[in-house]
Amino acid sequence: MATNKLNASYTLKVDQIFEKKGWEMEPEKDLKISLYNKYIDRLRRIPDDTRNLFLELTERFDRIELKEITSLFFDAYENIDSKILNDAKKIYFLPLVQPEISSNSKSNGKNNLVKAWFWIKNIFSNNSVDRPKNKSGENILAIVENAEYRGLNNSSKFIFPQSFSKFKSVFNKKTDLLILVDDFVGTGDTADDVIQHFFKSSKFNSDNTIILSLVSLKQGIESIFKKRNVKVYQAAIKERAISDFYDTKKEIEENISKVKQMEIELKCEPELSLGYKESQALISIMNKSPNNTLPVFWHETKNIPAPFPRRKIYNK
Template sequence: MTPQQLIRFQKIIDVKEWRENPLHESVEKKLFNLMNKLNENEVNLVLELLNNFTWIGNNQYDKKILDIFRKIDSSIISSATKFYFFPVVKPWDSYKLKSGLSLIYPVVGIINYIEELDHIEKGSNCIITNYKTLSKLKLKDTEYLILVDDFIGSGKTFKSCIEQIESYSIPLEKIILISIAIQNEGLEIITNKKIKTYYSHIERKGITDFYYADEQTKRKSLMKLIERKLKFNSKFSLGYEESEALLSLIKTPNNTFPIFWHEYYDHNLVKKAPFPRY
């Protein structure tokens, strides 16, 4: 990394106010070590992507969740008597329900601080933990099913989840989707289903949505060279489903460019990425 690139790197951190996150020293050090393995052109690409990178740490979740629930249409809030909660998970990935539920329990706890929701039943007894129980759900006119996810990428997981829910004859107008962040591609699928959706951030593809023609092709090719150089799993090239996400949450989604979350080797030693998934 050249002195000029180091200055750019420090400026990005300053502008994004990442030093307010208690984990910033670890992230900054790992980013520095990673870029020291790359050539000048490769570092320039990483710095370009970092300019548009969103890091939402654990210390920001409470506010994000409170803000999202306060966006829900007032007519829904005033008429609702009960909220049920279920994670966005593919029906055949039922083993992932546990990780989805790990987000729902804090959500339910946090929204109990919103006085406008005090009249709505929403305790832990309203959390649905499996598709079998969900299939038996019969919503009354004043009850809603809230689907919860921290990130919607390509929208394919959401699509399979909502299609399964539709097979249970649960009315779509009784469903609300809550997500910390959503990519444009996923939002389009959700919009087509006319699901009421509330989120904190809308995310764009890191290369495709910012560059065109030769500039786009050049950057994608360079990123794939970096991925091969660092020996990343090829199925995550440009992010899972080529999502090109630039986002880290409590757990970085695999839709994000793997250079930010995939472990790599340095002199036969495994090195953790700046924003690890595990």
């Protein structure tokens, strides 16, 4: 993957974008830790005729930092129908993650997801915190629990359970409200799996369960409501960066073609072309991009860091 020369006009445009967005400009720092240098490096590695599009997409890219989490959570919460909150006797918050695994699940040592659920099951048996530590919803809740949230409507009803088994035993399906929290809802697939799991219990249904997300894709909101009749509330709703943004079919096709040229040059994973299920998101939250985001922004290798990575593990 060779780097190409970058003329001064591109560098000037990058500087303008970074200044407008308030992103740190630290060209003196090492490539692996400088957002600015990682971005310039990425711009050099894509074909010249795709760079203007990359810059344009960057202008619409949302980089949500830690300091913004609380205010976005509050904004999303305030968008919840007031009647739902007023009618609830207690309001429980849990991360949007499956809290249990079925007893007939088997781990053969090859499926990391299955092994993770077995790890969670062991936590349940020890009566400990029933949440994976690295789950985004867990991080959001940890921040909110330590914030000053008493100004929110019905905050006196808030409960942040530390044990799912205990929560499940005291939850009243007729009077209480469950709010499942995540930082981002993409296609809605993950949320649907979690809701389906909750709804296996007679205690939970679409009348007492909602989802709260900092940001959601429109397609995910619609999918969850269509499949489960569950409402999603968020601070911001996003659409597909290309297919829902440009006016004509020709523009859409040309720009999708350019993004795919970038992906080929960067050797992005073909199965995640244009983001998971082609969801075409433009977002990074707390220094991590969801796989819904266009991979040209987050795909990286051991020696070639990305400006908005998905993970901190380099195995390629």
